[in-house]
Amino acid sequence: MYISYPSRFETYGAVKIYELSKVYSLFAIGAEWKPGLYNILDFKELGKIAEKTVIVVPSKNEDPMVLEGVLKAIPVYSPIILVSASTQAPLNMFSVEKDIAKTLYRVTGRPTIIVHQRDPVIAEELGQHIPGILDEDGLVRYGKGEGMLLSVLLADGMSAENVGFIDADNYIPGAVLEYALTYYTALNMSESEYKMVRLSWGYKAWSSTELYFRRTGRASAIVNTVLNKILSLRRKAETDIVKTSNSGEHAMSIKLAKEMTFAGGYAVETQELVSLLETCYVGVGEGLCPALPGSIEIYQVETRNPHVHSEKGESHIIEMIIESLSTIYHSKIVDDKGRALIIDTLMDLSYEGEPPPPLRYSIPSLNSKDFLDKVLGESKASVAYGV
Ligand code: GDP
Ligand code: CO
Numbered sequence: 001m002y003i004s005y006p007s008r009f010e011t012y013g014a015v016k017i018y019e020l021s022k023v024y025s026l027f028a029i030g031a032e033w034k035p036g037l038y039n040i041l042d043f044k045e046l047g048k049i050a051e052k053t054v055i056v057v058p059s060k061n062e063d064p065m066v067l068e069g070v071l072k073a074i075p076v077y078s079p080i081i082l083v084s085a086s087t088q089a090p091l092n093m094f095s096v097e098k099d100i101a102k103t104l105y106r107v108t109g110r111p112t113i114i115v116h117q118r119d120p121v122i123a124e125e126l127g128q129h130i131p132g133i134l135d136e137d138g139l140v141r142y143g144k145g146e147g148m149l150l151s152v153l154l155a156d157g158m159s160a161e162n163v164g165f166i167d168a169d170n171y172i173p174g175a176v177l178e179y180a181l182t183y184y185t186a187l188n189m190s191e192s193e194y195k196m197v198r199l200s201w202g203y204k205a206w207s208s209t210e211l212y213f214r215r216t217g218r219a220s221a222i223v224n225t226v227l228n229k230i231l232s233l234r235r236k237a238e239t240d241i242v243k244t245s246n247s248g249e250h251a252m253s254i255k256l257a258k259e260m261t262f263a264g265g266y267a268v269e270t271q272e273l274v275s276l277l278e279t280c281y282v283g284v285g286e287g288l289c290p291a292l293p294g295s296i297e298i299y300q301v302e303t304r305n306p307h308v309h310s311e312k313g314e315s316h317i318i319e320m321i322i323e324s325l326s327t328i329y330h331s332k333i334v335d336d337k338g339r340a341l342i343i344d345t346l347m348d349l350s351y352e353g354e355p356p357p358p359l360r361y362s363i364p365s366l367n368s369k370d371f372l373d374k375v376l377g378e379s380k381a382s383v384a385y386g387v
Contacts, residue, residue, distance in 0.1 A: 001023060001025060001026055001027055001028055001029070001039065001040070001178075001181045001182065001185050002023070002024040002025040002028045002031070002034065002037040002038070002039050003021045003022065003023055003024065003037065003038055003039075003182065003185055003186065003189075003301055004021045004022050004024060004036060004037060004038075005021070005036055005037060005038045005189070006018035006019045006020075006021050006299065007019065007036075009297075010239060010241045011295070012231065012234075012235070012277060012280075012281040013277075013280050013281035013282070013284035013289065014280040014281070014284055014289045014291050014292055014294070014295045014296055015276050015277060015280045015281050015295065015296045015298065016295050016296065016297050016298065017241050017242065017298045017300075018297070018298060018299045018300060019241065019300070020200060020243050020300045020301070020302050021186070021299065021300065021301045021302070022301070022302050023178070023182065023202075023301065023302065023303055023304045024037055026178060026181070026304060027181075029041075029042065029043060029046055030042045030043065038185065038189045039185070040184065040185055040188055045188070046077075046184060047077050049162075049184045049187060049188050050075050050077035050078045050180075050184055051077050051078065051079075052160060052161040052162060053078050053160065053161070053162040053163070053164055053183060053184060053187065053251065054078065054079045054080070054081055054151075054155040054158060054160040054162070054163050054164070055074045055078045055079070055080050055081070055163075055164050055165075055166055055180060055183075056080075056081045056082075056083060056148065056151040056152075056155065056163055056164065056165050056166070057070060057071065057074075057080065057081070057082050057083070057165075057166055057167070057168050058083050058084075058085075058144050058147045058148060058151070058165065058167065058168065059082060059083070059084045059085070059086060059097060059168035060084070060085040060086055060142075060144075060168075061086045061087060061093050062086075062168040062169045062310070063169070063310070064093075064096050064097065064100060066168065066169055066170065066171055066310075067097060067100060067168045068100050068104075069170070069171070069172075069173040069176070070166060070167075070168055070170050070173065070176050071100065071101060071104050072104065072173060073170075073173035073174065073175075073176035073177045073180070074166065074176060074177075074180055075177070075180050075181070075184075076108045076110050077110070078110070078164075078180065079110060079111035079112065079113075079158060079160070079387075080101070080110065080111070080112045080113070081112075081113045081114075081115070081151045081154055081155060082097060082101050082112070082113070082114045082115070082168075083115055083117060083147040083148075083150060083151045083154075084097050084114065084115070084116050084117065084147075085116070085117040085118065085142050085143075085147060086116075088116070088118075088381075094116055094381070097114065098114050098383060101114050101385075102114075102383075102385060105385040105386060109386055110386060111158070111384075111385070111386040111387045112384065112385045112386060112387075113154060113158075113376070113382070113383075113384045113385075113387060114382060114383050114384070115150070115151075115154065115375065115379075115381075115382040116381045116382060117140050117142070117146065117147050117150060118139045118140060118142075119139075119140075119375070119379050119381045119382050120138075120139065121374065121375055121378045121379040121381075121382070122140055122150060122375055122379070122382070123138055123139045123140050125366070125371055125374055125375070126140060126150065126153075126364070129364030129365075129366050130361050130362075130364055132359065132361065133146060133149070133359075133361055141264060141359070142265075143264040143265035143266075143268075143359075144248075144265060144266055144268055145262050145263050145264045145265055145266070145267060145268030145271070145359075145361075146262075146264055146265075146361075148165060148262060148268055149262040149361055149363065151163070152254065152257045152258070152262075152363060153363070153364075153366070153368045153371055153372075154368070154371070154372055154375070155254060156254050156257075156258065156368035157368040157369045157370075157371055157372025157373070158372065158387065159369075160254055161253060161254060162183070162187050162251055162252065162253050162254060163251065163252060163254055163257055164179075164180065164183040164250070164251030164252075165248060165249065165250055165251065166179055166180070166249060167248050167249065167309060169309045169310045170307070170308070170309055171308040171309060171310075172305055172306065172307075172308050174305055175303070175305035175306065175307060175308070178303050178304065178305045179199060179249050179303060182197065182199060182301050182303055183197055183251035186251075186299045186301055187251060187253070189299070190297045190299065191297075192291070192294055192295060192296065192297040193253060193255050193256075193291075193294065194253060194255055194256040194259070194290070194291040194294065194295070194296040194297065195252065195253050195256060195296070195297045195298075195299070196250060196251070196252035196253075196256055196272075196296070196297070196298045196299065197250060197251050197252070197298075197299040197300070197301060198244035198247040198249075198250040198269075198298065198299070198300050198301075199244065199247055199249040199250060199300075199301055199302075199303050200220075200243045200244050200247065200300055200301070200302045200303070201217070201249075201302070201303055201306070201307035202215075202302050202303060202304050202305075202306070203215065203306040203307070204216070204217055204306065204307045204308075205306055205307075205308050206308065206309065206310070206311035211308070213306055217246065218317050218321075219246045219317050219320045219321050219324065220243075220244070220245060220246045220247070222321050222325075222345060223245040223246050223270055223321060223324045223325060223328075224240075224242050224243060224244075224245045224246075226325060226328060226341060226342060226345055227242045227245050227270070227273065227328060228240050228241065228242050229338070229341055230328060230333060230334055230338045230341070231277075231333075233335070233337055233338055234333070234335075242273070243300050243302075244300045245269065245270050245273060245324065246266075246269050246270060246320065246324055247269055247300075248269060249303075249307075250269070250272075256291075256296065257363065258363045259279070259290045259291075259363075260272055260275045260276065260362075260363070261275040261278075261360050261361065261362050262275075262360070262361050262362075262363070263323075263327055263358040263359060263360050263361075264358060264359035264360075264361070265323055265358075265359070266319065266320045266323050266324065267323040267324055267326060267327045267358040267359075269324070270324040270325075270327045270328065271327040271358060271360065273298075274327045274328055274331045274333060276296055276298075277331075277333045278331055278332045278333060280292075280295075280296055281333070282332045282333055283332065318349055318351070321346075321349060322346065322349075322351060322355050323355075323358060325342050325345065325346065325355055326355035326356060326357060326358045327358050328342060329342045329354065329355050330355075330357040330358065342355070
């Protein structure tokens with residue numbers, strides 16, 4: 001694939017945020033070098049980076065047909081972790097998901113792990129290190145962020161170098177293939193050990209309506225604007241560099257993932273950026289940034305397939321905006337002026353007052369190989385094939 005080489009970046013302490021790259025050709029592996037474009041040199045190189053990149057698919061009661069399309073679209077070289085929070089009774093959606101993954105394993109033979117977020121074995125292990133991640137039932141809380149944190153540990157246990165996330169409600173398998181190829185390409189392009197690529201969709205639409213292709217998601221439009229304004233206020237120069245504050249489709253080195261603070265639920269994607277800006281921009285002078293003397297590279301790529309996913313309603317979007325803005329509101333990157341801007345933005349959405357603080361979790365320093373072995377060895381719910 002040819003993606004445009006970003007011609008500029010902005011630095012915030014040790015955080016480099018690159019301008020939005022675009023996809024120029026969906027498939028160009030091995031094609032000749034072109035100035036201004038980046039491409040993976042050959043299939044061997046593609047296979048190498050793909051093998052080292054675990055793709056995580058978080059799923060909560062998504063349409064099994066759509067999930068099957070997603071799994072089939074992930075290149076066979078990458079191991080898969082399906083992290084599910086789907087119902088187990090009375091209808092056992094989780095067992096349907098397991099069967100889909102198992103059937104695919106039989107034909108592809110690629111390493112596949114399927115775990116349930118509410119697995120008591122996982123709660124027992126994680127609860128010792130992050131008590132706050134458990135709910136009143138003593139199980140890991142529901143929430144996309146909680147599922148992602150858990151899968152970072154499992155991917156690390158598999159000795160992966162990178163981890164990439166792809167939602168289970170992607171209706172277009174071709175888009176999923178593009179996401180994976182974009183991850184490989186941008187991660188290969190980066191020269192830092194602490195790297196991330198976040199996708200911005202060229203067009204977005206919902207499966208339940210007459211297709212209408214929007215350029216930006218409603219949550220991203222608001223949260224990007226706020227985050228850019230906060231950065232502008234800090235550096236006293238306007239910026240619109242952040243285009244991916246709510247990007248669910250993103251990938252990063254495990255090394256970077258382990259240094260970040262994750263947030264619960266849908267706050268997770270914005271919190272990642274906030275957390276990096278807290279340690280490596282605002283806190284860089286206090287020696288809080290692990291990447292020093294190097295830097296953290298954040299790439300943003302606009303993909304070409306339309307992103308078509310399931311419509312979860314207006315209140316889901318509003319909730320997502322409140323959760324995302326709360327990560328900024330309750331952070332070290334914001335001052336009184338920024339907080340007032342957030343309150344005003346929320347007021348426009350008919351939400352009064354301060355947003356509640358997000359749940360936040362650092363990655364625990366447990367032995368992730370032991371964690372993986374324990375989950376796979378003792379759990380009745382979670383399974384692995386070819387690992
Ligand atoms: P949106 O696309 O940002 O509007 O958010 P979605 O509701 O589609 O969620 C993104 C992905 O996370 C989907 O694949 C969901 O099924 C999945 N997801 C949502 N909540 C949870 C959860 O509590 N745990 C897990 N493991 N996945 C979740
Ligand atoms: Co979705």
